[in-house]
Amino acid sequence: MAYSNGMKFSISDDRLDSIGELLKETKDIPGDTAELGVFRGGTSRYIAERMHDRIHYAIDSFRGLPYPNEKDGKALRSIWEKRDGKFFSFSPAKVRQYFDPLENIEIIQGFFPRCITLGMRAANYSFVHLDGDIYQTTLDGLKFFWPRMSEGGIIVLDDYDCRRTPGCKIAFDEYFSKDQPQIHKKALPQVWIVK
Numbered sequence: 766m767a768y769s770n771g772m773k774f775s776i777s778d779d780r781l782d783s784i785g786e787l788l789k790e791t792k793d794i795p796g797d798t799a800e801l802g803v804f805r806g807g808t809s810r811y812i813a814e815r816m817h818d819r820i821h822y823a824i825d826s827f828r829g830l831p832y833p834n835e836k837d838g839k840a841l842r843s844i845w846e847k848r849d850g851k852f853f854s855f856s857p858a859k860v861r862q863y864f865d866p867l868e869n870i871e872i873i874q875g876f877f878p879r880c881i882t883l884g885m886r887a888a889n890y891s892f893v894h895l896d897g898d899i900y901q902t903t904l905d906g907l908k909f910f911w912p913r914m915s916e917g918g919i920i921v922l923d924d925y926d927c928r929r930t931p932g933c934k935i936a937f938d939e940y941f942s943k944d945q946p947q948i949h950k951k952a953l954p955q956v957w958i959v960k
């Protein structure tokens with residue numbers, strides 16, 4: 766796991782490197798950036814530092830995952846139940862402090878999609894990291910962001926090809942049932958699609 770200013774990332778180094786490369790590719794694409802599923806903030810800060818000419822929306826309940834449904838599989842549901850939904854809950858004040866040096870991050874605290882703001886609705890996006898781990902969050906994320914992606918914009922799905930989080934792939938296949946974009950893979954289970 767990588768560290769940045771003492772903050773541990775939840776994603777592996779190869780996935781983070783892949784995000785870095787994709788951000789370079791979207792430098793000239795107009796639009797803001799977003800991460801749905803921020804946890805301790807490592808990846809959001811990584812994105813915002815590299816794309817400081819635009820707003821980065823960092824979206825999380827900071828209270829952990831919503832209850833996984835049957836598409837997320839028994840294993841994830843039983844972990845959720847054992848920990849009473851508390852895994853991945855993290856202090857938003859600490860995240861705010863961690864983001865402090867950066868002026869281009871807007872923290873959106875709440876459960877997606879209820880927390881969507883007017884600003885988010887009006888924006889177009891050049892880069893989005895979907896890292897909500899469960900079916901419903903992934904589906905809601907695709908429904909909201911995909912129509913708002915600029916041409917050439919990129920959505921990265923962190924958990925697409927992951928046995929622990931089967932709901933993400935189910936949501937993707939369901940959303941793109943008719944016209945699936947090409948899926949790019951480099952650092953599985955992460956994949957990305959280009960608008």
Ligand SMILES: C[S@@+](CC[C@H](N)C(=O)[O-])C[C@H]1O[C@@H](n2cnc3c(N)ncnc32)[C@H](O)[C@@H]1O
Nearest residue numbers: 775802804808825826829853876877896897902
């Ligand atoms: C795997 S963690 C994110 C890790 C983070 N991207 C990183 O790289 O460090 C998943 C996060 O998604 C958040 N989450 C999942 N579904 C959500 C929803 N519908 N609304 C808000 N937050 C959600 C959880 O609170 C949790 O913090």
